[in-house]
Amino acid sequence: MSTDELIYKTLKERFGYETFKPGQLEVIQSVLAGQATLAVLPTGMGKSLCYQLPAYLLGHTTVIISPLIALMQDQVAQLNYQGEKKAVAINSNLEPRQKHALLRQLPQYRFVFMAPETISQPAVIQALQQCQIDLLVIDEAHCISQWGIDFRPDYLVLAQIKHQLNPGATLALTATADAQVRHDILAKLDLQSANRIITSVDRPNIYLGVSQQADEASKNAFLQQLVTESQGPGIIYFSSRQKTVEIAAFLQQKTAMRVAYYHAALSPQERFIIQQQFMQGQLDVICATNAFGMGINKANIRYVIHYHLPQNIESYLQEVGRAGRDGQPAYAMLLATPQDTYLQQSLVSFGIPEAGLIRRFYQEPTLFKQSQGNEFELLRRYQQIGMDEQAVSELLQNRQKEKRFALQTMVDYLNLQGCRRQFIVNYFDEQPQQVAHADQCCGQQDSTVFLEKFNLKTLTDDKSPKIDGLDHWDGILKQLF
Known part of the structure; x- marks a missing residue:
């Protein structure tokens, strides 16, 4: 049986799919050929499959560098849901005794998830050197460029660690990387000769809207209108933890929606429960900082609203891409007041x-x-x-x-008079194509007329992975925490 025949056989038997999404097959073929690979696939295009499927054909250990504990746990939970028992996350939530026991058992695992700060520890490197590492994956690789300098410098030593581990292949995965970020990823991982597989970031089913409001009161009134008239689950992003709490309370009071807030200061148990409530349709709206969303595989999110101006277009697109993964109409709305730019300038x-x-x-x-x-x-x-x-x-x-x-690029997007989808495609894609601009594409809104125009409907066919209901969460929490 040829390699491609094995790939398709595994795709059907392990994952239940007949065909690949754009870019997936090329990435998998590159990895199986032992090639260092940079893959830029839009959010919702199944990046996890690009390392999960090769792991079954390669047969030994795949190590995944992941930026967030919640993301690791979500990925392990999804693998468990698919029937995979040889998946583990090693992170700071573990007791020292648990961590030492897992490090001794690492060769038994097919999937090992770690943060950069964990894999850079000498004891961890020593344990990994006892494994046959088929594939080293740097997930959300744009973090190397965005976080690796002024936030998490351990991203900058991953090239050194890669050479110490000597994996069969290395895969850097991200959904959002412009030319400069791609250069940073390849340089800082010492992957200059890597295969580059880059697909278009364009998501035509997501309407891109901007609403300029005079002040915070009018912004809140417009937000209330959006949430009330939109159908289906949604996410509202904030730059401030305090605002997630305030606006969640405001929407609980002013609407009939089931609303919760999510930020990094919550305990791991609280974050896990809120995430699973949202995944299972027990919450309608999440008010969140950027701590929420990486790895969230919920197909029927109908809208993503940004209450504050994001600091960069990469983060914005990453968060917007969590809407409409089922291919049905969805919208992204960026709310702005004159004060918002000053807030982000102060955070730079x-x-x-x-x-x-x-x-x-x-x-x-x-x-x-x-x-x-x-x-x-x-x-x-x-x-x-x-x-x-x-x-x-x-x-x-x-x-x-x-x-x-x-x-400044984000401010340019905010004030843009032309097509917003074309702006994004021109910014990210290596070979920008002309997009088909239409009323359903993008626009500037001062009212909710566009909601009536699109008539966004509730889609009940939610294909998100499920974890057993609330009755069983005590046991799940004990296992994870």
Whole structure:
């Protein structure tokens, strides 16, 4: 049996599909050929299949670097739902005894999920070196560019770890990467000769809307109208944890919708329960920060609303792409007031140490031994991985320039008079195509007329993976936490 025949046989028998979505087959063929691969597939196009299917044909260990604990747990739960028992997430939620036991048993697992901060630990690397690693996957690889400088520097040592582990193949997966981000991913993973498989980001079934509001009161009134008149589940994104709580309470009071809020300050148990309630249709609306959504495989989300202006077009598109995965009509609405741009401008420099602080830290490190905060943790980690003052200063200055440029691009999108889908395609696609602009494509809204025009209907055929209902969650939580 040829390799392609085996691929299709596994696709049908393991996953229940007859055909691949655009890009999937090419990625799988590249991985099975032992090629380093960068795959850029739109949100909802089944990126997980690109490493899950090869793992069954390769037969040993596949290691997946994942940015969020909630995402790892969701992926393990989905694999368990599909009947896979040899999947494990090793993260900071584990007790030391549990972690040590799992590290001793790693060769028994087919899928091993870890964060960059976990895989960079010497004991973990040593345990992984006892495994035959067929495939190393960097999931949500755009985080290397967006997070790896001013937030999570362990992303910057993944190339070194890759060489230590010597996997059969390496796969970097993302849904959103423009030319600069693709360059960053390949450079920082030392994959310059990788195959690049890039499909269009265009999602014609998602209407792209913007609504400019005079102030927060009018924004809230418009939001209430949107949520009331829209049918089907939806997500509302915020830049502020406090606002997720405030607006969730506002919508609970003003509408009949079942609403909850979700942000990173909630306990793992709370986040897990809220996520599963939404997945199973027990909640209509989630008010969330960007902590919610990576890996959420819910097919019938009908709308994604941004209450605040996102900091960059990559994050915006990643979040918008969670709507309409069933191919049915959905919409994305970006709400904006004149104050929103100032809010994001104030956040651009947040957490990035200034040049004077970097200089003092390197000159007199003992002064900062007890200092708390993201800036100091960042500098300590850079020092640990051997970067000097000049290299850190240049890196962070460049990162700040990139963040300012990214925010300006988002402002350009907000104020755009032309076709928003064309703007996105031109920004991301290597070979931009002319999109078919129409009323159902994009627009500027000051009312809910567009809801009447599209007549968005409730779709009850939700193909999202299910975990048994609330009665069984105590047992699930004990296993996961």
